[in-house]
Amino acid sequence: MHIPDGYLSPLTSAALYAGAAPFWYVALRRVRAALHTRLVPLLSLFAAFSFVVMMFNIPLPGGTTGHATGVALAAVVLGPWASVLAISVALAIQAFFFGDGGITTLGANCFNMAVAGSLAAWAVYRAVAGNAPLSSPRRAMAAGLAGYVAVNLAALLTAIEFGLQPMFFADASGAPLYAPYPLRIAVPAMMLGHLTIAGLAELVVSAGVVAFIQRSDPSLLARGAGMTAPAAPGNGARGGSLRPLWAGLGILMVLAPLGILAAGTAWGEWAAEDFNDPAARQEIADASLGVAPPAAAPSGLDRLSAVWTAPWPDYAPPFVRSARFGYVLSAVLGVGLVILAFLLLERLGRPGRREGQASG
Amino acid sequence: MDRAREAERRAGTRGLLQQLDPRVKLAGVLALVAAVALARNLATLAFLLLLAVVAASASRLPLRLLVTRLWLGTLAFTGIIALPALFTTPGQEWFTLPGAGLIVTVQGATSAAYLLLRVLGAATLAFLLVFTTPWTHVLKALRTFRVPAVAVVVLGMTWRYILVLLQAAHAMFDARRSRTVGPLPGPVRRRTTAAAAGVLLERSMRLSQDVFLAMQSRGFRGEVHVADQFRMRPRDWAALGAFAVLATLCVWMGRQ
Numbered sequence: 001m002h003i004p005d006g007y008l009s010p011l012t013s014a015a016l017y018a019g020a021a022p023f024w025y026v027a028l029r030r031v032r033a034a035l036h037t038r039l040v041p042l043l044s045l046f047a048a049f050s051f052v053v054m055m056f057n058i059p060l061p062g063g064t065t066g067h068a069t070g071v072a073l074a075a076v077v078l079g080p081w082a083s084v085l086a087i088s089v090a091l092a093i094q095a096f097f098f099g100d101g102g103i104t105t106l107g108a109n110c111f112n113m114a115v116a117g118s119l120a121a122w123a124v125y126r127a128v129a130g131n132a133p134l135s136s137p138r139r140a141m142a143a144g145l146a147g148y149v150a151v152n153l154a155a156l157l158t159a160i161e162f163g164l165q166p167m168f169f170a171d172a173s174g175a176p177l178y179a180p181y182p183l184r185i186a187v188p189a190m191m192l193g194h195l196t197i198a199g200l201a202e203l204v205v206s207a208g209v210v211a212f213i214q215r216s217d218p219s220l221l222a223r224g225a226g227m228t229a230p231a232a233p234g235n236g237a238r239g240g241s242l243r244p245l246w247a248g249l250g251i252l253m254v255l256a257p258l259g260i261l262a263a264g265t266a267w268g269e270w271a272a273e274d275f276n277d278p279a280a281r282q283e284i285a286d287a288s289l290g291v292a293p294p295a296a297a298p299s300g301l302d303r304l305s306a307v308w309t310a311p312w313p314d315y316a317p318p319f320v321r322s323a324r325f326g327y328v329l330s331a332v333l334g335v336g337l338v339i340l341a342f343l344l345l346e347r348l349g350r351p352g353r354r355e356g357q358a359s360g
Numbered sequence: 361m362d363r364a365r366e367a368e369r370r371a372g373t374r375g376l377l378q379q380l381d382p383r384v385k386l387a388g389v390l391a392l393v394a395a396v397a398l399a400r401n402l403a404t405l406a407f408l409l410l411l412a413v414v415a416a417s418a419s420r421l422p423l424r425l426l427v428t429r430l431w432l433g434t435l436a437f438t439g440i441i442a443l444p445a446l447f448t449t450p451g452q453e454w455f456t457l458p459g460a461g462l463i464v465t466v467q468g469a470t471s472a473a474y475l476l477l478r479v480l481g482a483a484t485l486a487f488l489l490v491f492t493t494p495w496t497h498v499l500k501a502l503r504t505f506r507v508p509a510v511a512v513v514v515l516g517m518t519w520r521y522i523l524v525l526l527q528a529a530h531a532m533f534d535a536r537r538s539r540t541v542g543p544l545p546g547p548v549r550r551r552t553t554a555a556a557a558g559v560l561l562e563r564s565m566r567l568s569q570d571v572f573l574a575m576q577s578r579g580f581r582g583e584v585h586v587a588d589q590f591r592m593r594p595r596d597w598a599a600l601g602a603f604a605v606l607a608t609l610c611v612w613m614g615r616q
Binding site: 004005006007009010013028032037038039040041042043044045046047048049051052053055056057058059060061073077085089090092093095096097098099102103104166171172173174175176177178179180181185204205207208209211212213216217220 | 363364367390393394396397398400401430434437438442444445448449450451452466467468470471472474475478479481482483486487489490495498508510511513514515517518519520521522524525526529546549550551553554555556557558559560561562564565567568569571572575576580581584616
């Protein structure tokens with residue numbers, strides 16, 4: 001999963017450095033505010049631990065072996081933001097000193113494993129472990145699942161980055177300049193190994209180590225479980241602002257029309273009327289390894305597609321003439337709706353509300 | 361650990377690159393790696409690889425070292441990945457593989473060559489940097505590129521404790537092996553490996569506390585300073601110019 005130099009175009013590499021940068025910034029602000037002078041030794045030692053644990057060969061059922069990245073362990077023990085930094089440091093040393101992962105692709109590797117991996121691992125761990133006691137077997141299971149999900153998410157992101165290369169970067173003769181496989185090959189090839197061997201190795205190590213810590217020193221799990229003592233007010237322990245993340249979201253919204261550049265049709269996202277349009281039929285056949293679509297739209301698709309008509313079809317309302325502007329408008333509206341939904345959920349789930357109602 | 365020891369030893373010899381300022385080497389290598397990433401033709405990629413090999417030999421890094429320590433592994437990994445591209449990349453037919461009936465396309469072969477040359481070129485350049493510069497100097501040179509001081513210190517400390525923890529892990533596995541007779545069943549091996557990782561994790565956290573207290577007792581208050589002790593000499597300026605010319609030339613050559 002460590003992408004070497006040469007597999008990604010400079011543009012993709014730069015975009016992923018830019019994608020990882022706001023997370024590094026927020027992580028550093030938050031971790032520094034929470035740890036103060038402990039930041040340097042704790043991060044260093046944990047990054048060193050992650051590096052060493054990546055070298056452990058884990059015997060897996062079926063006679064094969066695999067190795068873990070330690071990303072779920074970092075998220076469980078240190079929390080998500082310190083994990084982003086610790087795993088990034090381990091990846092940087094691997095890239096510079098051991099040639100495991102490239103220098104130009106370090107941003108991509110950090111984005112996939114350190115950022116997406118840590119945040120996903122932490123989210124899964126917190127969701128599955130809930131408020132279970134530190135010694136509960138549920139926590140070991142949650143850590144294992146977190147590792148499995150984190151590694152597979154990182155692998156999927158890697159596969160997507162590989163798969164985008166031949167679409168955009170080819171020389172004059174049409175030969176791909178970087179990773180040569182399209183998404184339809186890159187995604188299954190990458191995921192096959194990760195859904196089985198690599199994911200299983202991460203699961204075994206994460207669950208096994210958490211189960212071990214539960215027996216020997218459960219206090220190590222307190223930070224990741226959110227059970228540390230709350231910081232004194234005014235010392236900024238909640239850490240830096242989320243402004244860079246909002247800025248990143250804004251940039252992504254502005255970049256939303258990039259999707260227009262993609263050639264061909266999105267596989268499986270066809271409308272019933274596409275089956276009657278010769279040009280659309282050709283695109284479906286091209287995207288399906290040359291297999292021709294059925295002569296008419298399948299009756300189920302035809303019937304069910306009439307059930308719901310989107311108020312805003314094809315990412316552009318009828319009154320917007322420019323497709324690009326329509327995409328940006330859709331991105332803004334979509335993000336706004338998601339934020340609104342989460343704000344409502346947060347209001348509904350806030351414990352103070354129930355208490356307030358009970359007392360009132 | 362062997363690699364680290366060998367790199368330190370090679371960085372201490374008196375070759376071409378060893379005598380240059382680490383900042384110049386870092387900037388030069390990064391510029392050439394960028395040229396490798398940007399190149400859009402095979403001739404430029406081959407030229408950059410050749411350049412890296414010549415620089416290695418002028419820096420007393422024998423070709424055998426490059427082949428055994430770097431190229432064999434890289435070729436095995438990327439070769440396996442690049443091989444199917446010969447047949448799956450659509451394009452003009454070049455020849456049919458006798459026996460198997462698989463068609464190799466010109467675009468497929470070109471694409472596989474791009475990938476191999478690019479990976480080998482970039483990896484050889486990075487190898488040059490690490491094997492001609494002590495790691496502590498590479499880290500200090502990073503400061504010139506505005507990498508935050510705290511990141512440089514964390515990278516340096518991580519490197520040091522990787523060696524400490526590796527030694528501890530080795531000792532743990534040796535101790536276990538010396539007390540084990542015959543092969544262990546799979547589930548037991550999984551448990552013992554997880555336990556070893558758990559012990560190492562606890563040890564790391566304890567060590568971080570000890571290191572923190574040691575740092576505090578020596579006056580550490582969270583402010584990080586890195587002493588910059590490098591001084592540019594005429595030959596460093598000349599090397600910087602040469603790197604700039606070569607990188608610009610390669611970017612220009614590789615633009616089409």
